[in-house]
Amino acid sequence: MEVFRAMADAHPALLWASNTDGMCVEFNRTWLDFRGRSLDEERGQGWLDGVHPDDRDRCLRTYTDAFGRHEAFEMEYRLARADGVFRWILDVGGPRYDAMGSFLGYIGTCFDITDRHTREDMLLKAQRELSREVHTDALTGVGNRSLLRTAAQSLFGAGSTGWVAVLFVDVDGFKAINDELGHGVGDQVLQQIAGGLLAVLRPGDVVVRYGGDEFVAVCPGISGIGDVEEIAQRVRGRASVELPERRVTVTVGTAAGPASSSTLDALIEDADAEMYGAKHPV
Known part of the structure; x- marks a missing residue:
C-alpha cells in the first residue's frame, strides 16, 4: 500500500x-x-x-x-x-x-x-426534437402522415395480435368556414378538433392530420368490430366546435380488421368510403 x-x-x-x-x-x-x-x-x-x-x-x-x-x-x-x-x-x-x-x-x-x-444528452434531446418535428403537424400538434406510416410498421403484419380500428374524420362545411370567417378561424377550428380527438382517444391511439380538414385515428388493441362504433360515437360527441356563428361538427367513417392480416391503406380506404357515404347519402 x-x-x-x-x-x-x-x-x-x-x-x-x-x-x-x-x-x-x-x-x-x-x-x-x-x-x-x-x-x-x-x-x-x-x-x-x-x-x-x-x-x-x-x-x-x-x-x-x-x-x-x-x-x-x-x-x-x-x-x-x-x-x-x-x-x-x-x-x-x-x-x-x-x-x-x-x-x-x-x-x-x-x-x-x-x-x-x-454532449450525449444534448444530442439525444436534439434527435428527439427532430423526430418530433418530422412526425408532427405544425398547425394542430397531432401527428402527420409520416407518423402514420411509422406507426403502421409496428401495428400491422405477421406477429401482430388483436384488432385495429381506423377512423376517418372529416370536418363538415370547412370550406364555408374559411370563405366566410377567414382562414384564421379555420385554423382554430382544426386545432380544437384535433384537441377533441386527443381528449377522447386512448394514449396508445395514433391521431394524425391526414390532409386539409381530414384526420385519421388508428386505434390498436380493440376486441373486435363491436368496439368501433362506440369509439366513433365518442369522437362525434367530442370533436365538435361551438362558434358564435355556427356549430362545427364532423363526419366519421370507420373500418376495422385483424392486425395480422389487415393493412393500413385498406382500412383507411374503407373508412374514407364510409365517411363519404355518410356525408353524401344516395
Missing part, C-alpha cells in the same frame, strides 16, 4: 484499491480531494455514500459480481463532488496480483466523464 500511495497520489485520475475481502482500503489524494472526505471516511463501503442513490445498487452489484469472478469491469455512475454536485464517473477496475500470482484485491481508475454525458 505504501507503493500505491506514493505513485497514486501524484496521479491526476481518481484511484482506489480494495483488499481480498472486496473492501476498499486505499484512495489516492485526487479522489479524496474530489470527494472532500478523509481516507477513513471513504474506506470500506464509505465511498458508496457518495454514489447517487439511483446508481448505488447497480454500482455495487457490478463490482461484487466482477470481484467474485476476478474479472475486470467498467461502469458509469454519478459520484458526489466535495461541493455536493454529482459528476458522471467512468470506473475501470480489475484484479491485482503479487509476484507469485496471489490475488491481492482490486485496483481501479476513475475518470470524470460529465462533459461527455452532457
Whole structure:
C-alpha cells in the first residue's frame, strides 16, 4: 500500500484499491480531494455514500459480481463532488496480483466523464426534437402522415395480435368556414378538433392530420368490430366546435380488421368510403 500511495497520489485520475475481502482500503489524494472526505471516511463501503442513490445498487452489484469472478469491469455512475454536485464517473477496475500470482484485491481508475454525458444528452434531446418535428403537424400538434406510416410498421403484419380500428374524420362545411370567417378561424377550428380527438382517444391511439380538414385515428388493441362504433360515437360527441356563428361538427367513417392480416391503406380506404357515404347519402 505504501507503493500505491506514493505513485497514486501524484496521479491526476481518481484511484482506489480494495483488499481480498472486496473492501476498499486505499484512495489516492485526487479522489479524496474530489470527494472532500478523509481516507477513513471513504474506506470500506464509505465511498458508496457518495454514489447517487439511483446508481448505488447497480454500482455495487457490478463490482461484487466482477470481484467474485476476478474479472475486470467498467461502469458509469454519478459520484458526489466535495461541493455536493454529482459528476458522471467512468470506473475501470480489475484484479491485482503479487509476484507469485496471489490475488491481492482490486485496483481501479476513475475518470470524470460529465462533459461527455452532457454532449450525449444534448444530442439525444436534439434527435428527439427532430423526430418530433418530422412526425408532427405544425398547425394542430397531432401527428402527420409520416407518423402514420411509422406507426403502421409496428401495428400491422405477421406477429401482430388483436384488432385495429381506423377512423376517418372529416370536418363538415370547412370550406364555408374559411370563405366566410377567414382562414384564421379555420385554423382554430382544426386545432380544437384535433384537441377533441386527443381528449377522447386512448394514449396508445395514433391521431394524425391526414390532409386539409381530414384526420385519421388508428386505434390498436380493440376486441373486435363491436368496439368501433362506440369509439366513433365518442369522437362525434367530442370533436365538435361551438362558434358564435355556427356549430362545427364532423363526419366519421370507420373500418376495422385483424392486425395480422389487415393493412393500413385498406382500412383507411374503407373508412374514407364510409365517411363519404355518410356525408353524401344516395
